[in-house]
Amino acid sequence: MRLSLTQENLARALASVGRVVSTRTSLPVLSNVLVATDGNRLRLSATNLEIGINYWIGSKIEQQGSLTVPARLFAEFVSSLPHGNIELSAIDNVLTVQTPHYESKINGISAEEFPLIPTITSDPVLSLDAGLLRDALAQVVVAASADEARPVLAGVYMYTEEKNLFLVATDSYRLAEKRVELEEEPAKGFSVIVPARTMQELVRLLGDASDVVEIYLDENQVMFRIGDVELVSRLIEGQFPNYRQIIPQKAETSFDIDTAEFLRITKVASLFARESAGSVKLEIKAEGEVSIMSSDSEVGGNKSSAECEVAGDDGEISLNARYLTDALSVMKTPQVTFAISGKLSACVISPTGEDVVDDYLHIVMPLRT
């Protein structure tokens, strides 16, 4: 194998691909990244057997070939190099990386040993704007469970309904649902649960891509293609909870508030809620004020208030401050509505304001005090 390409392209590709390698594995080749020529492009691949990435980069190929090298070392080395052209060549499982002032030899493992990263050849079930999907996912994936005990909750439920794509995640303490309006109704609707880790990886890959992202489905697996990058992942089997019946339909008390202001007072209150594992109390006055209170027997206590527009009666509720800050941090609109129905019922946070599309909601379950 012999080829040359720019440091910028290689470093960017390695940063993306290197994240999915497996570190704790009995099979050393899984900690490696596959470097292989593919026609007149270079393909980098990595997998942890749950997620796999194929990343193609334009390069000047002089001789075809392939091998695998330790991902971490290769990525760190390339990112330390100055901008400019890099030459790669491989002889007998040793990769030589050469620039005018640097020359390294990295011992690798034969490409034969590397698992094939499957691609799906059927037609995409959906294609949509990469930025749109990235923003939508970022608003949802935060609510997925990090615990694998209930596999379906460690995933993002993704399904279509008429002209809408729905993304939903819940860890059973909070739930986020995002609706993305599509330009046209997909020919074939679908409903799958994608591991949250895959979605987090996808959000990063989508980065500031302005391309279109295509979604492909096959039995047990999903593939996202963004330009020259393919992300393949298993799907989670099982049934997502029937979450719609959980969403409260009415509220006894609700208020509209400036998102940044609400986030600020929540963060302040959470400073005094560490002892109580994040427990803060919200008090809503019908005259138009919300206060967040927290107390800590060692540190002290806090009460922060903000003006708001209240509908309904006075109300109060105790929440985990972290869930509230998580929810408010992913809100896109300058104003949000916060609605509660009694101390022990779910509270709903949703975007509000003129010309705001009602396409997102975030539910947080209260603390019983």
Place this chain on the structure above:
Amino acid sequence: MSDVKGLWQSVLGELEVSVTRAHFVTWLRPTYVVSNEDGHIVIGVPNIFNKQWLENKYHGDIKAALSKQDPKIHTVEYKVVGKAADTKPSHAPTTAHPAAKRSEPAPQHKSARAEQTTLPTSPAANNNLNPRYTFETFVVGSSNEFAHAACQAVAKSPGTKYNPLFIYGGVGLGKTHLMQAVGNEILRKDNTKRIEYVSIESFTNEFIEAIQKKKNSAFTDKYRGVDVLIIDDMQFLAGKEKTQDEFFHTFNALHQGNKQIIISSDKPPQQLLQLEDRLRSRFAMGITVDIQPPDLETRSAIIQAKATGQGIMLPLDVVDFIARHAQSNIRELEGTLTKVLADCEHRGGEPDLARVQQLLAAEVANRPKIKPLSPKTIIERVASYFDLQTADITGAKRDKEIVVPRQITMYLMRHEMNLSFPKIAAAVGGRDHTTAMHSVTKIEKQIDADDNLRSDVQAIRERLNAVAS
């Protein structure tokens, strides 16, 4: 299945020595046999990478090793089976997953003051339903058609039509099959419905565990949040007062929310004497249906359905012979059929009557000798069932407690032995033959309307059969 498992174990054992340990651990160890039918073996693998690796690298070795163990195997298929518990997926670097760090455990255990409440998200998937039990695989006959119709009505409009649905009948007659068929049918139409199938014994155990671990609310949430609750073997709730109490409240909560409840038991609600009155009366609120032992035609139909399901056509005389041979319940029927089919497979060739007769002869010989039913045994059985003396039945007393058993005795003599009325009359204390006629007609008339009577007669019949066959 166990020998298939053993087969795969020996294949793995053979491959283990020919590949490196790391490869074995990564690619081969997390696999298992999903099915092996007609030489087509399906190997379950944890992920697509595994599948491709086996297909591309080890397929030849695997196939060779399999054929060596079992020459009948001709094709091998690999299938990704999500079985997260068995396979520990290797994790990406933690830097890639701030979620893992971000999420401290839910705070409810840390704080004595505040407890995190949860959304009711219990999965619908884990409902203990066996997907094999469907209406399609249920053979309908005169003994179960009413129960079948009621179940279909419930599956069509759960929670509204017959609530609760109470199914009773003897062992191995298909109660569990019917109840699960309702659950599966409802799920097929609307897979968001939450359905819980549980035997009353598991219900009790879970309840006790919940109390011990002080997780009462989780238990309550689980059972009161379902759309359809299917409870098997209700009779075992007898004598468990705390659980009865809990079940009573669960029942009420569900019933008020128009959630469907389906219950099975070996006796009708009125006869579950060890249950509290309030439970018994509630069980009878909806519809109560019974399943009787299948008659000869139904038994034949079941045998044919099962045999066809395994791809074997049985000659009619064989079907008839097996149906006559296994009378008491469907499990016995299945057991007998399996034996016949296994014999055919083992020795090759089609099953014929002579071979089946020979095969089952030993079984017949091992059974308790068939004692021909006598009027005396019927009197004894009826008397013991009602806690009476045989003299009471044959005597002259006309108390209601004695008259009904006496009439049942005569009814059974007529129906089980085909005795003439004068003989019946003579056997039961030398009465007039018109008395015998009257008694038999009276029971015949009442038996359809009176659940208690029917179940008494059924119970005595079973005891008679236990002696007779």
